[in-house]
Amino acid sequence: MSPFIVLSLIAGVLAIDDRAGWQSLAAQPVFAGLVVGIVTGEVHAALTVGLLLEFIWLSILPMRGLRRPDQIAGAIVGCGTAGLVMHFTGDPRLLFIVAAGTLAGLVAGELAARLSAPLFAFLNRYLGRVEFSPDARYAGTTRKLIALHAGSTLYLFVVEAVIVYILLGAGYQAAERLTRYVGGSFVVGAVNWEQLLPALGAASLIHIYWHRHLKRVLILCAVMVILVLWLR
Amino acid sequence: MTRRRLGKLDLFRVFLRVLFLQGLLNRRGMQNLGFASAVAAAGRVVDGDNALILRHLSFFNCNPNFTPLIIGGVLRLEEERSEGKPVSESDIDRFKKSLSSPLAAMGDMLFLGGLKPLALTFACIFAIYKLLIGLLAVFLIYNLTIISFRLWGVYFGYAKGWELVDVFSGPVFQRVLVVVQGLGAGTGGVLVGLVFHAFPQHGQWMLFFGSALTVLTLYLLKRDIPASWFAIILFPVSALFTLIFV
Numbered sequence: 001m002s003p004f005i006v007l008s009l010i011a012g013v014l015a016i017d018d019r020a021g022w023q024s025l026a027a028q029p030v031f032a033g034l035v036v037g038i039v040t041g042e043v044h045a046a047l048t049v050g051l052l053l054e055f056i057w058l059s060i061l062p063m064r065g066l067r068r069p070d071q072i073a074g075a076i077v078g079c080g081t082a083g084l085v086m087h088f089t090g091d092p093r094l095l096f097i098v099a100a101g102t103l104a105g106l107v108a109g110e111l112a113a114r115l116s117a118p119l120f121a122f123l124n125r126y127l128g129r130v131e132f133s134p135d136a137r138y139a140g141t142t143r144k145l146i147a148l149h150a151g152s153t154l155y156l157f158v159v160e161a162v163i164v165y166i167l168l169g170a171g172y173q174a175a176e177r178l179t180r181y182v183g184g185s186f187v188v189g190a191v192n193w194e195q196l197l198p199a200l201g202a203a204s205l206i207h208i209y210w211h212r213h214l215k216r217v218l219i220l221c222a223v224m225v226i227l228v229l230w231l232r
Numbered sequence: 233m234t235r236r237r238l239g240k241l242d243l244f245r246v247f248l249r250v251l252f253l254q255g256l257l258n259r260r261g262m263q264n265l266g267f268a269s270a271v272a273a274a275g276r277v278v279d280g281d282n283a284l285i286l287r288h289l290s291f292f293n294c295n296p297n298f299t300p301l302i303i304g305g306v307l308r309l310e311e312e313r314s315e316g317k318p319v320s321e322s323d324i325d326r327f328k329k330s331l332s333s334p335l336a337a338m339g340d341m342l343f344l345g346g347l348k349p350l351a352l353t354f355a356c357i358f359a360i361y362k363l364l365i366g367l368l369a370v371f372l373i374y375n376l377t378i379i380s381f382r383l384w385g386v387y388f389g390y391a392k393g394w395e396l397v398d399v400f401s402g403p404v405f406q407r408v409l410v411v412v413q414g415l416g417a418g419t420g421g422v423l424v425g426l427v428f429h430a431f432p433q434h435g436q437w438m439l440f441f442g443s444a445l446t447v448l449t450l451y452l453l454k455r456d457i458p459a460s461w462f463a464i465i466l467f468p469v470s471a472l473f474t475l476i477f478v
């Protein structure tokens with residue numbers, strides 16, 4: 001089976017876990033990156049993209065009331081793009097391909113959130129309008145609830161899988177062309193960008209824990225780690 | 233006819249529905265359909281009347297990890313009501329409403345603000361060192377915690393019934409929260425240290441740019457501007473900067 005289809009199906013399963021299930025963390029980029037890496041056979045590249053996306057999206061963990069990027073689509077497209085480009089082109093510039101994959105993931109996350117918003121709003125409206133007859137039998141109402149549950153889960157799966165299939169194809173094409181045509185300073189700039197991205201994760205962690213007694217623990221641990229690694 | 237009481241297997245069926253509670257989330261009733269679906273899994277034993285499900289279709293919202301406690305408690309009260317004890321429908325409704333808001337806040341603080349960032353920080357540290365076994369361990373421990381908490385919630389809620397209201401008013405939750413958040417801050421500090429230690433390895437000027445970027449991102453986050461857009465904009469800026477200055 002084509003890796004594009006396999007990755008899209010994985011995205012559908014992760015959407016069920018994230019939106020209908022108990023949110024097992026499998027949909028988080030760092031874990032999705034590992035899964036994508038195993039599928040594409042490029043664990044190192046996919047996991048690095050997953051890690052960078054996780055660093056960036058740590059910032060949205062405590063935020064409320066904003067339109068969040070679709071992390072599942074972003075993670076699968078980003079990690080998948082890097083893994084598939086590495087796999088099919090055999091390009092040795094790992095850091096540049098990781099940068100291209102990360103950018104593809106970030107853009108895909110934002111695009112997917114906008115594409116899926118009306119589709120999920122439709123499901124939301126439908127579920128909000130469902131009527132249950134008081135004259136129905138107990139078994140009938142239970143069956144209706146189970147059918148709604150199954151239908152809603154299937155809908156989540158299909159929407160995410162289709163969106164990821166489209167965006168993964170586009171992301172792969174764009175990244176493949178980028179690696180073919182650009183070089184020199186652009187590559188250096190992209191690699192520098194990628195190496196600076198963990199700063200966003202550090203800022204997010206400081207933002208999450210910067211209150212009361214917690215900031216002392218955070219600073220103390222950070223300084224200790226830097227000292228130990230520096231002395232070593 | 234005397235009805236049998238809810239058994240462990242009945243509550244386990246409720247737990248299975250509780251795992252997929254969010255699947256029927258909607259803006260109008262929030263978790264109402266998921267709640268009714270979970271109650272329906274054991275409702276036949278308790279009452280067997282369609283009205284039981286319909287009563288639980290009213291608006292309900294709570295943290296999904298704490299909802300099983302309320303579902304367990306509601307099943308206990310419904311059982312007592314069907315046995316003829318002095319529990320009215322409005323009592324059960326009041327029980328749901330009085331618990332949902334405080335437990336939602338507690339759940340968000342413990343799981344979204346405590347355990348999730350903690351697990352993700354550990355995962356990032358293991359991913360930096362490519363320790364796949366560590367990643368797997370974080371995944372398993374996190375899921376074991378969440379699933380066992382939901383399973384415990386159904387049984388504990390059912391065992392306590394009305395007493396559930398008193399259980400969470402003690403200091404135990406605050407202590408657990410302090411420990412989880414302290415651990416999270418410590419692990420977060422370790423990750424921040426690792427990030428800042430790695431910057432000079434790519435060149436001394438990276439430490440300067442990394443620090444400046446951290447401060448700038450913090451400024452944006454304080455204004456609720458997510459880092460994802462900032463990261464996208466930074467890509468052409470970085471390419472252009474390198475093109476001009478390097």
